[in-house]
Amino acid sequence: MSEELRVSPIETRGVAGKRRFAMVVDTRRCIGCMACQVACKAEYDTPLGVNRTWVPYKVVGKYPTVKKQFLPRLCNHCDDAPCVRNCPVEATFKVEDGGFILQRYERCIGCRSCMAACPYNARFMLPSHRTYTPITNVVDKCTFCFHRVTQNLVPACVQTCIGRARVFGDINDPKSEVSYLVATNSTQVLRPEEGTKPHVFYIGADRNATEFGRDAYRQPEVMELERSAFKRNFKI
Amino acid sequence: MGDYVWFHDVSWHASYAVYFFVIGILAGLSFMSYGSWITPALRPLREKAAYGSIALLALGGVLLIADLSQPLRFLNILNPGYLNFSSPLAWGALNIVAFGICSVLYIMALKKGDEAKGKLLALVTALLALGLPVYTGFDLTVHQSRPVWNSPIMPVLFVAMAIASGSAVGSLLAMGNEEAQKVLRQYMLWSAGAVAVMLVSVMGTTNYGGSASELTFMIMTTGTMGLLFIGVGFLAGSVAPAVLLFAPMGKSQGVLMVSALLILVGGAALRYVLLMAPQQLQTLF
Numbered sequence: 472m473s474e475e476l477r478v479s480p481i482e483t484r485g486v487a488g489k490r491r492f493a494m495v496v497d498t499r500r501c502i503g504c505m506a507c508q509v510a511c512k513a514e515y516d517t518p519l520g521v522n523r524t525w526v527p528y529k530v531v532g533k534y535p536t537v538k539k540q541f542l543p544r545l546c547n548h549c550d551d552a553p554c555v556r557n558c559p560v561e562a563t564f565k566v567e568d569g570g571f572i573l574q575r576y577e578r579c580i581g582c583r584s585c586m587a588a589c590p591y592n593a594r595f596m597l598p599s600h601r602t603y604t605p606i607t608n609v610v611d612k613c614t615f616c617f618h619r620v621t622q623n624l625v626p627a628c629v630q631t632c633i634g635r636a637r638v639f640g641d642i643n644d645p646k647s648e649v650s651y652l653v654a655t656n657s658t659q660v661l662r663p664e665e666g667t668k669p670h671v672f673y674i675g676a677d678r679n680a681t682e683f684g685r686d687a688y689r690q691p692e693v694m695e696l697e698r699s700a701f702k703r704n705f706k707i
Numbered sequence: 708m709g710d711y712v713w714f715h716d717v718s719w720h721a722s723y724a725v726y727f728f729v730i731g732i733l734a735g736l737s738f739m740s741y742g743s744w745i746t747p748a749l750r751p752l753r754e755k756a757a758y759g760s761i762a763l764l765a766l767g768g769v770l771l772i773a774d775l776s777q778p779l780r781f782l783n784i785l786n787p788g789y790l791n792f793s794s795p796l797a798w799g800a801l802n803i804v805a806f807g808i809c810s811v812l813y814i815m816a817l818k819k820g821d822e823a824k825g826k827l828l829a830l831v832t833a834l835l836a837l838g839l840p841v842y843t844g845f846d847l848t849v850h851q852s853r854p855v856w857n858s859p860i861m862p863v864l865f866v867a868m869a870i871a872s873g874s875a876v877g878s879l880l881a882m883g884n885e886e887a888q889k890v891l892r893q894y895m896l897w898s899a900g901a902v903a904v905m906l907v908s909v910m911g912t913t914n915y916g917g918s919a920s921e922l923t924f925m926i927m928t929t930g931t932m933g934l935l936f937i938g939v940g941f942l943a944g945s946v947a948p949a950v951l952l953f954a955p956m957g958k959s960q961g962v963l964m965v966s967a968l969l970i971l972v973g974g975a976a977l978r979y980v981l982l983m984a985p986q987q988l989q990t991l992f
Contacts, residue, residue: 527713544713553851559796560789580783581776584796586718590852592992596716596776608776664917665852683918683988 482550482668483570485643491570492548492615493642493670494629495652498677500636501541503528507628507637514616514627516604521595523613524628529680540677543637545628546593546613547661547669548572554585554594562610569641570670571617579609586610590665615639642670717986724979726770728872730839731865731974733763735873737810737836739891741829748886754817755880756873760836761810768803795849799842806835840865847981854920855913855927855985864905864981871898871945872974875967888963895963896952899970903945906977919988927984936980944973 474485483489503526511517511524524545531540552572554563562579565572586594594612601607616626620639624630629639640647649672652658658672661681673681740756743749772781783789784800791797813828844862851857874894881887913924927936948966956962 522713525713528711553849556791556793557796557849559791559794559800560783560786561791578780578783578789579777580780582774582784582796583718583776584794584846587853587986588850590989590992592715592989662852667851683922683992685922 478666479551481552481555481565483567483643484550484668484670487643489643490568490641491550491643491670492620492639493570493649493653493672494545494615494626495638495649495658495672495674496543496676497636497638497652497656497674498541498543499675500634501526501543502634502636503539503541504633506631506633507543510627510631511613516601517611518598518601521597521611523611527680529677531677531679540680542673542676542680543628544591544593545671546572546589546615547591547667547671548613548615550668550670551666553588553590553665553667557584557588559584566617569615569617569620571615571620572612573614573617574610574612576606576609576611581609583610590662590667591669712991715990715992717983717990719982719986720774721979721983722770722774724975724982726767726774727843727865727978727982728975729763729767729770730843731869731978732872732876732971733760733767734836734839734869735871736760736763736876737806737833738870738873739877740813741833742890744826744829746890748890749877749881751884751887752877752881756877757810757814757817759876759880760832761807761814764803764807764810768807771803795842795845799839799846802835802838802842806832806839809835836869837866840869847985852919852989853985854916854923854988855909855981858909858912860905860908861981864902864909867898867901867905868974868977870894871902871970874898875970875974878963878967882964883960888960889958892952892957892963895966895970896949896957899945899952899966900949902977903941903949906941906945922988923985926987927980932980932984932987935976936984940973940977940980943969944976945970948973 484491505526507524508522508526515523517523524543526541526543528539528541530537532538548570550570552565555565555572559582560578560580562575563572563585583596594610597607597609597611599607619626625639629637638648638652640649642649642653644650653672656674658674659676659681660669660672736756737760739749739752740760743753772778775781784797785804809828809832813832816825816828841862844865847856848858848861874891878888878891878895881891913920926932948969951957951962951966
């Protein structure tokens with residue numbers, strides 16, 4: 472990213488001497504095995520009904536040439552994150568070295584302002600009952616596996632991806648694989664019009680899955696039926 | 708068909724809309740109480756409006772704190788070490804606390820009969836009350852990805868709705884007092900008219916926006932949301948009272964009461980739809 476595109480002083484992409492971690496998701500390689508989702512669940516004991524990463528799909532094309540188009544989703548660790556701006560108690564913050572957007576659980580008051588601010592639905596409220604982890608009733612999100620990356624490991628979803636659809640690294644380092652992939656492929660980010668400068672880049676993402684289509688409009692009554700069916704066993 | 712859609716919950720639920728409604732009425736009542744120092748016709752409302760305002764503040768405070776998933780941590784928002792001034796919620800919390808303190812001092816001055824101090828505190832309380840609908844509007848405006856919310860008109864719309872709701876409650880409180888009703892009729896008429904004009908503007912800009920805006924417009928104008936927004940909020944709660952109050956019969960006590968009730972019901976419906984509908988679209992993204 473050129474210096475001219477940098478708007479806010481919080482942005483660290485392309486700043487010399489600072490790391491800026493990013494993920495490239497090559498949707499051409501994703502087979503929809505959901506192993507990333509499972510690995511993430513196992514890493515964090517994420518409760519039922521909520522996810523730090525999830526893999527929705529759409530069936531695109533016309534019979535007989537149809538295919539499932541997967542779009543792995545997670546927090547975009549935006550360079551200019553609206554959730555950081557909106558948290559009234561600075562429970563959400565950006566790590567300058569690396570660009571991780573993290574959450575201080577002990578400080579979060581659960582006002583859900585960050586959830587409303589996030590254009591990607593990457594944040595969720597942890598339920599009041601969890602089996603092994605005492606962190607409840609606060610907002611949670613993907614951390615880009617901060618605890619693993621600081622130990623020179625890649626995030627759990629990247630580690631487990633059998634198709635190598637997910638690649639992780641420092642985009643400020645021109646020799647990293649993510650820099651190479653972003654430089655040599657046509658990439659998309661989700662909802663670029665919001666100006667959040669997301670740091671999850673997609674290769675080959677289908678516009679049917681990345682943009683709002685007419686399909687997103689449902690009568691609330693109809694949607695409620697589907698939602699209650701989807702969450703029939705999920706109570707916060 | 709056959710798509711795997713992940714459903715997300717809306718961030719803010721209906722209890723927040725109730726809070727918006729309560730805070731709008733209490734701000735409006737605070738304006739009425741201050742108005743009584745300038746307009747003698749509103750004098751009978753001075754104490755009633757001040758007491759009503761502080762009672763609703765207590766209710767609104769409880770609603771706001773109960774809506775947090777960590778209610779006991781509400782003090783974090785008043786901790787200077789934690790406060791993030793780029794969040795309108797932080798400003799709002801400070802505003803609510805300052806308003807509460809000034810309201811108590813104002814009521815104490817009213818009880819003592821201290822006119823000079825009372826008038827000054829009424830002014831300060833009314834100014835802080837103005838901050839309440841402004842901050843609730845900003846609370847929505849700052850969310851750049853939400854159509855309807857992310858519009859500079861929201862704080863102004865919330866102020867107009869606060870004046871409309873406050874004068875409607877004032878009109879119900881001042882029942883039988885012709886002098887006060889004459890003034891309150893003007894307040895209700897022009898604020899309800901202003902709300903109607905702003906809603907037309909909101910609908911226009913939403914319908915002519917990008918695809919997210921267009922879809923939000925469709926959600927807001929059809930089905931249950933459409934009934935609440937267009938039917939109850941816009942037509943019954945803004946246009947009808949403005950027309951009724953503007954008509955020659957608008958000065959009669961019965962029409963005033965009906966208009967006041969319509970404004971209150973419409974105000975509640977509008978706040979609900981303005982809060983919930985722009986969140987609906989993103990639950991499927």
